[in-house]
Structure formats: structure tokens, C-alpha cells
Amino acid sequence: MQSKKFAEMRGRCNVIYEADIHLARDRIVLRLRRHSGGILTLERRSCRGDGTSFAQIVVISNLDSLREFASTDVCSEHLRTQYHAIERVCSEEAPIFPSSPIDCSEDVLDAIGRIQKCASEGELMVTTGAVLKHLGITSYTYKWVLADEKVRGIREQRCLIGCHPGWVHAYSRHRPCGNDVLLDYIKRRAAPAVGSEIEAYRQDRNLRLLSARYGFGSVLVCAAHPPGSSLFGVLQVGSRQIPPAGECALWRHRVLIRAIAGEILDWRVATVRDEAARATDLDHRELHVLRLLRNGRTACNVADNFGISERSVYLIFRKINQKLGVSHIARAVERASANGLIE
Template identity: 45%
Template sequence: MLFEAAVHVTRDRVALQLWRNPDMSCVLERQLVRADGVTMTQILLAGDRDTLQEFIAADPYGEHLRPQYESLCRVHCEQLESQSGRPAARQRPCDPLDQIGRVRGCPNEAELMAIISGVLLPLGAQSYTYRWLHVDERTGAIDGQRCLIGCHPGWIHAYISHQWYRTDPVIEYARKNGALILAGDIESFGDDGRATEAAAQYGFRSAIVCPAHRPSGTLIGLLQAGNELPQPEGERVLWQDRSRALLRSLTEEILEWRIVAQREEEASRIDLDPRERIVLRLVRAGRTACNVADSLGLSERTVYDIFKKINRKLGVSHITRAAAMATDKGLIE
């Protein structure tokens, strides 16, 4: 990490982080945590000064964050200068299907975004966002979004600032459907159409919506790819048979990439030992403490002590809940 700062603006909290990847590229992460608990995280590949300045200029909290952004820009500038004289990485032409095959091996979001652009551009999409929507298990509401920005950042800033995500028909469609659809076929935004107009202004005059789901239902992948061509011409470009198949595959692979990354993060954070994993698998299979004790040659008291230790690690109060959580997070097979 090259830079980190957090600021409270009224009742909201904005955190900024600038990361350097192994290939020396920079990624900006901006996270907004609203007073109501909704979290909106934006990921920008900050490859040059203009891209970063464009993002900062569009930030509605820019004035509140001016000192932080000034410091961040200095660090970013130093990083760019340290790269001067280095030969630029040669971009090899690559078939979109081959690019999609590289998704699961991506070490970071910067490389993932490069792949997305490489797939979308030949398909006639100049702008995109990819969002991972987190679904609250208790309420079923979307309580967090993590967004890869492949468009003018003004769109994402406007989307969050006006809180269009609260009534976004694209999200509502993605929650209930898995089929690709043209954005023009989804009921338009409310708010007097301002969101639709803003989307068109920032590169989504024509767009296609690609949702992806997993059985657990706690994470939804949502790709929106667009161009500046008027409808229906722009939609025809995006709705080619081969394009739809590739977009579907890309969306699914990116969702799976995120799920695997989250599982690895959780596994390193929680650090269950081998015996605890065996206990969780037995509990998931319906075994009682007595059954577990017999299977492992332990006393029931020892098993209950193991239950308590597992519950503390996972932050739950009952071992059956711990087993369900461990399964959902991929901590046990």
C-alpha cells in the first residue's frame, strides 16, 4: 500500500487507499460507508495522472477530501516517475475466449480489469462497470457494492451521490434474473429520468446487463457494458450471438474469481486447525456432540470446548451456525 486515509463527512465515512501492484501499476480504492451501513467501494486503475484527476474532479466529496487527495496525488506522481524509463508492457492481441480463460489466475483486480477491457473492446463496448453485490443474509437487502470502474468515473460518483442504487431497476432485475438483457428493455430509472440521461452522458447510451448468481445467494455479479452509439444501433452491436456467449462466460468467471478470493481471505483470517475443520464437517452432517466425541475418541466436554473455540473464531453463538458459515465461506469442503 502506498497511501491510506479516512475522513468523516457529516455522518458518512470515506476511506482512500492507493495500491501498487507487482507490475508497478497503481489502483485507487475509494470506500464510502454511509450512516445507514451501506458500503460502496470503487476500484479505479490509475494508470496515469489524467485518469486520477478525472476521478477526483468528479468526486462530490472532493472539497472535503482535498488534503487527502493532494497527498495521494503526490505519492501517485512519485510512483509514475519511478516507472519512467521502464519499457511499457507489450500488449499482445488475444482472442476474447483466451482472455476469459485467464480470469481465474488473476493475482489482483488491476489485471482483472485489463482482461475485462480486452474482452469488451472487440465486442463493441467502450465502457463498463462490474459490481459484486453483497446480499444481507437476514434481510435480503443489498448492503454493499464493490465496483470495478471501466467508464468515466463521473457516472459512478453521480450514481452514488444521488443514491440511485436505492431504486436501480438494473439491480432489481439482477436480483431476480440470470439472463442477459438490453438495458433499454428494463424499466427506466425514476428520478425524472436523470439517471438514464447521466448514464448516456458517461458512455452507456446503449448497454447490456449481465447478471450472475451462485446458490448461496449472498453475492451477485453484475456486468454492465455499453457504448456511445444511439439505440437501436448500439444495442445491435452488443447483442450479437457470440458477444452474448462471451459476456455470459466473462461475468460468471469474474464472480467465481471474487468468491475464491473471499474464501482465501477468510481462511487466512480465521485460521481453523485440522481438527476444528473435521468437527465442523461432522456437525454439518448432523452429528451431535456425543457423536463427534465417539468419532474422534474425545470426551464430550473436550468437544464442547472445541465448539466454543470455533464459535469465537467465527463470531457466532451456536456450532450449527458456525458449520453453515464455514461452508458458505468455503472454509470446509
């Protein structure tokens, strides 16, 4: 169980530069963040006119990595001023890429367990890269995907870039009509798959050549699908070694890769829940009450659980309703579930 202090630390960092640019019906937000340990990350979020959004996060280890990310941006001409400003800030901040948090002699399962202990997204990216390097994997991306069940589409994506900084931009330019062939394949399947098993990827020679150019000579994708949730995670890993030898090497680690995909998703779910809890100021007892109610317990059951009177329970209900801005405890349970406050 994580401590309260750690829960308060999780996800926190300093935004040291931010720009909001409108391009036609779309909006692009650039945020440069400094995390603990001196890690710098750049987030590029594209908010489209249809309400969907796609965020890319890259660790800025030096100015060359920033320039590579900027030069491959499909909107680089429109964002030139902002990227120059970010470069100036990075020069002043002296970005560093910390030494690996994983000891080469450490057991791989212990290394994977470190993912849950990451206090920020930047630390998560550095740790994930180190864990995968432990397995001989040099490139990865991880997408948190939020599906929209009403339209059977994707509402939001957040992509961690643990490979060449320009890969996601280059892949986006290549995709016909915006289709993501790897995501389209894996979002319907729980089992890992290598590139040669995905027909749309196997038949697209230009995409395979582009992938190899950016460090994905061989590819394996793996999804993490929590039950009853519209949020899922997709881990794509790669090596410069071409198939079939490269795919065989990745496939040997599929169980561990699957575990890593699940750990990163769990980290995200916990982070969202912690942020929502801080925003609503719900304490641990109030969250416990909501979980009990969500599981079908009554006010009488809650009173027995805490050893208090029903009158005291209804006072707790009133506080919860006030904090969540609702008039009835049943609505509070619904809102807490929708915001990820209770599992």
C-alpha cells in the same frame, strides 16, 4: 485446482496511502494500493450511518484519470486535501497501465479463463477490461452486491470501474432518491437485458444522455446469482454506438458476457474464502472436515474418510473450535459457512 502458493498470493497488495474522513453520520475511506506489475488502484469506500457501504475501485493509469475521478466526486470539496495527497503519492509511484494480458489472436474462452488466475483486484480489472475489449466492448462496471435478507435491502456494494473514472460519481448524482434503476431491475432476474428492455432506464432520457456521455451509448446488464447465497454480481457493459445497432452488437455476445460475469463473481468468492482461511489459520484438512460435516457426515464418517480413529477426529474438532472461537463443532460449521470458508 489452484495451488497453495497462488491462494496465498490472491488478493494481496500494498496499501501505500490511506485516509479516513468523517462527514456527519457517514465515513469515507480512501485507499491507494500498488499491485503486482505496478498497477495502482484507488478505492473510495463510503460507510453510511445505517450500516451500509459502497466502495468504488478505479485503476489509476495516469494523473488525469485520478483527477477525473476526484473532480466528479460528490464530496470533492471535503476531500480536496486527501486527493491532493494521493496525487503526490501517485506522482512518486509513477502509475502505469500494463500492456494487455490478452493476445488478440487468443481464443475468447481461453481469455475468459484467465480471470480466475488473477492474483489481485488490480490485475482482475486490467484482465477483465482486456477480455471485454476482445469482444469490442470499451466500457464496463462490475458490482459485487451483498444483500441483507432481513430488511430485503442491500448491505454492501463493491464496484469495479472499467470505464470513464467519473461515471459512477455522475450516475450516483443523477439517481433519484439513490435508486439504481439497472441494479433494481437485474437483481430480480438472471437473464441479460439491454437498456431498451428496462422500462425505468428507457423512460429516463437524461440518464440515457448521461450514460452516452461516459461511454455507455448502448448498455447491457447481466447478473450472476449463485444458489443459496446473499452475494451476487452485476456486470454492466457498454459501447459508444447508440441503439439499436449498439444493443444488437452487445446482445450477440450475451452468452460470453454472462460467462465473464460468473467468472468475476467466482474470483471474488474464492478471494474472500482465502482471506478468511488465512485469518483463521484453518488448514486444508480442517476445511475438508467442515465440508463433510456441513454435508451431513458424522465423526465416524470423517474418521473413515481420513483413515484415522474417531478420537483423532474429535481432536481435530477441538482445534477447529479453538481457531474459530466457538465451543461446539456444529457452531464452527455455521461460522465457516457464514464466512465463505466452505461452499
